[in-house]
Amino acid sequence: MGDLIDRLxxxxxxxxxxxxxxVTASYANDMASFCPxxxxxxxxxxxxxxxxxxxxxxxxxxxxxxxxQGARTGLSGxxxxxxxxxxxxxxxxxxxxxxxxxxxxAVVEPGVVNAAxxxxxxxxxxxxxxxxxxxxxxxxxxxxxxxxxGLCCVKYGVTAEYVLGLEVVLADGRxxxxxxxxxxxxxxxxLTRLLVxxxxxxxxxxxxxxxxxPAPPAQLALVAExxxxxxxxxxxCDIMAGGHVPSLLELMDGTTVRAVNAMTSMGLPESTEALxxxxxxxxxxxxxxxxxxxxxxxxxxxxxxxxxDAAESEMLLQARRMALPALxxxxxxxxxxxxxxxxxxxxxxxxxxxxIARKHDLTIGVCAHAGDGNTHPVxxxxxxxxxxxxxxxxxxDEIMALGxxxxxxxxxxxxxxxxxxxxxxxxxxxVGVEMQRGIKAVFDPLGILNPGKVF
Amino acid sequence: MGDLIDRLxxxxxxxxxxxxxxVTASYANDMASFCPxxxxxxxxxxxxxxxxxxxxxxxxxxxxxxxxQGARTGLSGxxxxxxxxxxxxxxxxxxxxxxxxxxxxAVVEPGVVNAAxxxxxxxxxxxxxxxxxxxxxxxxxxxxxxxxxGLCCVKYGVTAEYVLGLEVVLADGRxxxxxxxxxxxxxxxxLTRLLVxxxxxxxxxxxxxxxxxPAPPAQLALVAExxxxxxxxxxxCDIMAGGHVPSLLELMDGTTVRAVNAMTSMGLPESTEALxxxxxxxxxxxxxxxxxxxxxxxxxxxxxxxxxDAAESEMLLQARRMALPALxxxxxxxxxxxxxxxxxxxxxxxxxxxxIARKHDLTIGVCAHAGDGNTHPVxxxxxxxxxxxxxxxxxxDEIMALGxxxxxxxxxxxxxxxxxxxxxxxxxxxVGVEMQRGIKAVFDPLGILNPGKVF
Numbered sequence: 001m002g003d004l005i006d007r008l009x010x011x012x013x014x015x016x017x018x019x020x021x022x023v024t025a026s027y028a029n030d031m032a033s034f035c036p037x038x039x040x041x042x043x044x045x046x047x048x049x050x051x052x053x054x055x056x057x058x059x060x061x062x063x064x065x066x067x068x069q070g071a072r073t074g075l076s077g078x079x080x081x082x083x084x085x086x087x088x089x090x091x092x093x094x095x096x097x098x099x100x101x102x103x104x105x106a107v108v109e110p111g112v113v114n115a116a117x118x119x120x121x122x123x124x125x126x127x128x129x130x131x132x133x134x135x136x137x138x139x140x141x142x143x144x145x146x147x148x149x150g151l152c153c154v155k156y157g158v159t160a161e162y163v164l165g166l167e168v169v170l171a172d173g174r175x176x177x178x179x180x181x182x183x184x185x186x187x188x189x190x191l192t193r194l195l196v197x198x199x200x201x202x203x204x205x206x207x208x209x210x211x212x213x214p215a216p217p218a219q220l221a222l223v224a225e226x227x228x229x230x231x232x233x234x235x236x237c238d239i240m241a242g243g244h245v246p247s248l249l250e251l252m253d254g255t256t257v258r259a260v261n262a263m264t265s266m267g268l269p270e271s272t273e274a275l276x277x278x279x280x281x282x283x284x285x286x287x288x289x290x291x292x293x294x295x296x297x298x299x300x301x302x303x304x305x306x307x308x309d310a311a312e313s314e315m316l317l318q319a320r321r322m323a324l325p326a327l328x329x330x331x332x333x334x335x336x337x338x339x340x341x342x343x344x345x346x347x348x349x350x351x352x353x354x355x356i357a358r359k360h361d362l363t364i365g366v367c368a369h370a371g372d373g374n375t376h377p378v379x380x381x382x383x384x385x386x387x388x389x390x391x392x393x394x395x396x397d398e399i400m401a402l403g404x405x406x407x408x409x410x411x412x413x414x415x416x417x418x419x420x421x422x423x424x425x426x427x428x429x430x431v432g433v434e435m436q437r438g439i440k441a442v443f444d445p446l447g448i449l450n451p452g453k454v455f
Numbered sequence: 456m457g458d459l460i461d462r463l464x465x466x467x468x469x470x471x472x473x474x475x476x477x478v479t480a481s482y483a484n485d486m487a488s489f490c491p492x493x494x495x496x497x498x499x500x501x502x503x504x505x506x507x508x509x510x511x512x513x514x515x516x517x518x519x520x521x522x523x524q525g526a527r528t529g530l531s532g533x534x535x536x537x538x539x540x541x542x543x544x545x546x547x548x549x550x551x552x553x554x555x556x557x558x559x560x561a562v563v564e565p566g567v568v569n570a571a572x573x574x575x576x577x578x579x580x581x582x583x584x585x586x587x588x589x590x591x592x593x594x595x596x597x598x599x600x601x602x603x604x605g606l607c608c609v610k611y612g613v614t615a616e617y618v619l620g621l622e623v624v625l626a627d628g629r630x631x632x633x634x635x636x637x638x639x640x641x642x643x644x645x646l647t648r649l650l651v652x653x654x655x656x657x658x659x660x661x662x663x664x665x666x667x668x669p670a671p672p673a674q675l676a677l678v679a680e681x682x683x684x685x686x687x688x689x690x691x692c693d694i695m696a697g698g699h700v701p702s703l704l705e706l707m708d709g710t711t712v713r714a715v716n717a718m719t720s721m722g723l724p725e726s727t728e729a730l731x732x733x734x735x736x737x738x739x740x741x742x743x744x745x746x747x748x749x750x751x752x753x754x755x756x757x758x759x760x761x762x763x764d765a766a767e768s769e770m771l772l773q774a775r776r777m778a779l780p781a782l783x784x785x786x787x788x789x790x791x792x793x794x795x796x797x798x799x800x801x802x803x804x805x806x807x808x809x810x811i812a813r814k815h816d817l818t819i820g821v822c823a824h825a826g827d828g829n830t831h832p833v834x835x836x837x838x839x840x841x842x843x844x845x846x847x848x849x850x851x852d853e854i855m856a857l858g859x860x861x862x863x864x865x866x867x868x869x870x871x872x873x874x875x876x877x878x879x880x881x882x883x884x885x886v887g888v889e890m891q892r893g894i895k896a897v898f899d900p901l902g903i904l905n906p907g908k909v910f
Contacts (some may be wrong), residue, residue, distance in 0.1 A: 065460045101696040102799040103828075125698055147641035158639055160648075161616065182795040183827035184613055185864040186602035186652045187871060187882050188909065189891050193615075193648035197641045214698030236741035241556040243580055243669030283738055285720075310694060340637040344557040409640040427642050431631045435897060436644050442893030454643065 003088070004062055005042055011054030016092070018043040027069065027089065028081045033335045033383075034393060035077025035418040040067070040189075043087040049169065049206045052088070057173035058206065059086055065451045068200035070111065070142025073134035075336055076417025078146065078199040078453050086327075088204065090141045090314075096120050097207070104212045105164065105181060110141025110205050115211075126212040129156035132413070133324070141205050147197030149413030155247045155281075156213070156412060160196040167207035168195060171444040181209050194439070198343070199415055200450040202443040217295035219247045220285035221305040221313035224276040225269060229253050229354070229366075232274035233347035235299035236370045239292055240343060241276065246292065248279040249371030250320050253350060255357075256365035259326035260319055268319065269303075276301070276370065277320055279313060289405030323367045324374075324378065330363050333383035335396050338377055339403030340412030343373035352402040353377045358392040364399075374412035375403075416454045424454065457540075459517055466509030469549070473498040482524065482544065483536045488790045489848060490532025490873040495522070500544040500871050502622065504661045507543070511659065512628035514541055520906050521626075523655035525566065526595025528589035530791055531872025532910050533601065535653040543659060545596045553663070558635060560619065565596025565660050572665075581667040584611035587868070588779070596660050602652030604868030606775075609826030610702045610736075611668070613868060615651045622662035624727030625649060626899040629799045636664050649894070654870055655905040657898040666879055674702045675740035676768035677761040679731040679751035680724060682810070684708050684821075686755035687729035688802035691825045693750045694733065695798060699743060703734040704826030705775050708805060709810075709831075711820035712783035715774055721781050723774065726759075729805075731756070731825065732775055734768060778822045779833065785818050786837035790851050791831055795867030798828035807857040808832045815846040819854075829867035830858075852878075879909065 001337055005411075008017055017223050017314060018024055019042050028037040041064070046052045048362070050184045059066045064083040068092070070455050081087050094111035101124050108117060114135040120156040121128050129152035132138055144166075165179030179185065179192035219354045226232040232251055239249065239375050252260070268275065280288040293304040307313040341349045350366055353375070357364035368375040377399050381392035400423050410416075410423045425433050437455060440447075460474055471478055474497050481490040496519070515522045520540040527534050536542050549566035556579050563572060569583075569590040576583050582907045586605035587593055593603070599621075604613045620634030634640065634647035650657055661735050681687040687706055694704065707715070709728040716723050723730065731751060735743040741761070748759040762768040783789050796804045805821055808830070812819035823830040830853050836847035855865045855878050865871075865878045892910060895902075 011592060100797075100799065101796045102692045104695060105797075149639055153639060158641075159774065160645065170886070174886050176890060178863050178887065180795075181797050182829075182863055182867065183798065184604055184608060184795050184824075184829050184867040186868060187864050187866050187875075188879055188887070189653055189657075189894055190615065190645075190648045190651065191887070191890060193645045196645065198644055202644075214700060232769075237557045240559065245669060340635075340639050342555075342558045342560075342636050343638065344555065374595075374637075374639050408637055409635050409642050411642050412637065412639040413641060420642075424643055427631060430641065431625070431629050432646070435631060435646060438897030439644055439894060442890060442897060 001318040007058045016045045027087045030072040030074040030079040031078040037080035038083030040081040040087040041084045045092045050300045051229045052169045053173040060172045070139035071137045073138045076415045078417030106210045126403040130159045146415040163210045165209040168203035199302040216281040218310040219279040219281040221279035221316045222314045224273045225303045226274040229274040229361045231300035231351040235296045247281040250277040251368040251370035253366040263326040327378045330380035336381045338414040340374040341406045341408030360395045459495045462513045471500045481544045481854045485527040485529040485534040487532040492535035495536040495542040496539045500547045507624045508628040515627045525594035526592045528593045530869045531874040533872030562664045582670045585614045597824045601870040617666045620664035623658035669787030671736040673765040674734040674736040676734035676771045678771045679756040680727045680758045681729040684729040684805040690751045690754035702736040705732040706823040706825035708821040718781040780822045782833040785835040790834045793869040795829040796863030800861040
């Protein structure tokens with residue numbers, strides 16, 4: 001280990017190397033539950049591409065595993081340290097290098113915080129859509145590693161759709177440029193997209209060219225209350241089949257509504273079994289909301305409340321923002337799942353999750369990016385009670401099994417990490433796993449990049 | 456060869472095997488110029504996934520190269536036969552298996568013609584955007600193999616953005632399922648996107664889940680005439696920087712305008728050095744066109760003519776549709792290039808192409824998907840004159856070099872195939888090529904899938 005740190009010092013300034021075990025221990029985890037983490041040998045905080053290359057050359061020379069990290073807001077353990085690893089934190093590489101309104105691109109380093117980029121481009125009349133809940137903390141590099149989504153995806157898609165090109169330091173320190181700055185391009189295999197969502201297992205992203213959109217008008221929202229989750233899901237299907245393009249279409253189940261009521265003074269009706277939030281950022285959002293409100297009423301909504309303006313819309317969306325904090329107060333711990341199903345199967349998914357909650361005698365609240373069929377069942381449990389913790393883990397797995405059974409995926413936007421790696425093989429099948437492992441070996445023949453993650 | 460055909464017969468009906476050399480020769484080429492093609496040993500036309508698997512198992516057993524083909528409308532030689540190969544035509548696998556308006560997906564076989572799918576989904580109020588010029592002939596499988604674009608891309612993006620999941624027969628006949636049917640998903644590496652644009656070099660696509668959009672309103676167009684290409688390109692930049700989202704933004708240079716005039720009775724002003732066509736499919740397209748028309752005038756347009764209705768818009772777009780046929784009449788042959796540059800460099804690109812035309816004393820007309828920076832310089836030459844053909848090939852290469860120099864790519868939407876494979880290494884660099892070859896070896900260790908293409 002002395003050798004490791006000496007070698008790192010040869011290409012990194014002192015302040016970029018943290019070796020005090022008390023300090024390095026604080027870099028061991030991201031925000032996932034139930035994911036083991038080891039003790040890093042060292043944490044490095046490079047500021048330049050050349051420094052990252054030096055770290056990777058050193059890691060290759062000494063066969064030391066490297067765990068790349070952004071803001072560690074991930075929910076799958078993909079950024080958890082392994083014993084004796086180099087934690088490679090990209091948070092100091094946080095420059096926005098360029099914003100170009102003609103090409104509609106931004107060029108950024110990986111440590112740029114999502115919100116910082118969003119605000120910087122907004123000042124130029126532009127829009128970077130991906131908006132994970134952690135957007136005030138999470139970094140673009142982490143978003144790229146995970147393939148993050150957010151509330152906007154129902155209209156604007158996920159992170160992958162905004163990454164045009166990358167600069168990547170490979171396991172052996174070589175620099176790979178992928179993709180392009182242009183709007184289109186089909187020269188060779190799409191390595192850019194291969195790297196997005198690869199959770200640091202193929203290379204270290206050190207620069208990204210991101211596509212931007214023109215800033216849309218402020219969105220206007222409505223909230224609709226339903227007496228059953230089934231009716232709310234039917235409304236979601238009717239809205240999407242009706243050709244509407246909401247900028248947000250979120251669902252909270254009755255469990256979540258009651259948790260929010262218990263925490264706040266929002267006074268949502270206790271009889272509500274599902275709350276639907278829809279928003280439009282179109283030229284005439286009031287007209288779109290009126291049409292969607294009618295579909296909600298026809299599907300059985302007990303009440304439909306459209307906002308009058310942007311400020312009122314923000315108030316309506318507060319209930320959604322409170323969902324996770326409210327569920328976190330139900331017990332001492334939560335596990336948040338991320339199963340995405342075809343939206344036509346959303347009702348079956350919610351029904352199945354409710355059955356799993358009853359079977360295991362647990363509180364499981366569901367918030368969903370309903371327009372995408374992406375559910376976040378939140379399993380609440382007492383971490384001090386091993387038996388209950390066991391039931392929580394079982395129900396978490398049963399939720400993934402249900403998602404696969406309904407034609408869905410085990411992860412819509414949070415990634416595989418440590419948390420779901422045993423499940424990945426079930427989703428991909430043996431041929432898929434073999435191809436993916438083959439690709440991993442091409443990029444990382446020594447297996448030093450984030451080992452024990454994804455596969 | 457007797458052995459090859461006997462083995463193929465064991466898993467294919469007689470009518471699915473064409474072995475008459477006069478017949479197989481007609482499958483030797485796609486529509487690219489200057490691309491060598493060999494003589495196929497046999498052409499197979501399977502109708503089922505199982506038959507495709509049989510073909511690939513046979514090819515692997517006998518180490519026979521396989522060249523997959525759709526409608527052979529490609530422009531890079533990617534579908535050209537190699538000597539002694541099996542041509543695997545997917546054109547008989549042409550069923551639309553499902554159109555689902557709630558999930559907004561279509562499930563199709565690879566031989567479905569683009570226009571057939573577009574019309575079928577339009578009947579359900581849906582929209583499959585990718586619209587290559589050959590859309591009445593080309594197949595979805597070919598579009599996926601090439602990563603095709605079209606006129607709509609400036610607003611709706613390219614084929615890659617509409618492919619959610621694939622079923623792929625691997626080189627050894629195993630079946631690989633990639634991706635998903637859901638709106639989102641990040642389980643493992645994105646093999647779907649890796650396969651899109653891989654030109655049949657990684658596997659045979661036998662089924663695709665495609666994302667659909669709600670059908671937009673009919674688009675309304677305007678045409679603007681400019682005294683210089685530079686002014687037209689400035690207008691393009693102003694339109695995009697101004698936050699407009701046209702559904703089409705096309706440019707024709709003066710050479711192209713004069714060729715169209717010579718062929719048709721459109722009577723475009725001969726002094727026109729660039730024609731810009733813009734269209735909007737927004738709720739209020741007339742307002743958007745008015746704003747864009749003002750930007751064109753400010754940038755120096757000599758005349759701006761907005762259409763009154765959809766029928767008049769179609770008439771305006773006729774000039775663009777005539778561009779290629781008109782340039783094809785300038786001499787006995789044409790080569791169509793496909794260089795995409797950052798849109799801020801479009802003027803430099805057009806200026807450079809004009810200089811290349813002067814230098815080589817050739818007619819080179821440029822049509823461009825200007826909103827994407829994707830230019831199609833069309834080199835006109837006399838194929839019977841070897842010296843002139845040489846100059847044509849040289850100018851074609853100089854256009855690619857210019858594109859790379861301007862920060863662009865050698866191919867925006869036509870692919871690499873045989874035509875540009877020597878250029879691919881220049882764009883990707885040695886590290887990129889090494890990674891791509893590594894991936895190829897994972898999928899196709901024997902090198903039987905479309906050998907001699909891409910790399």
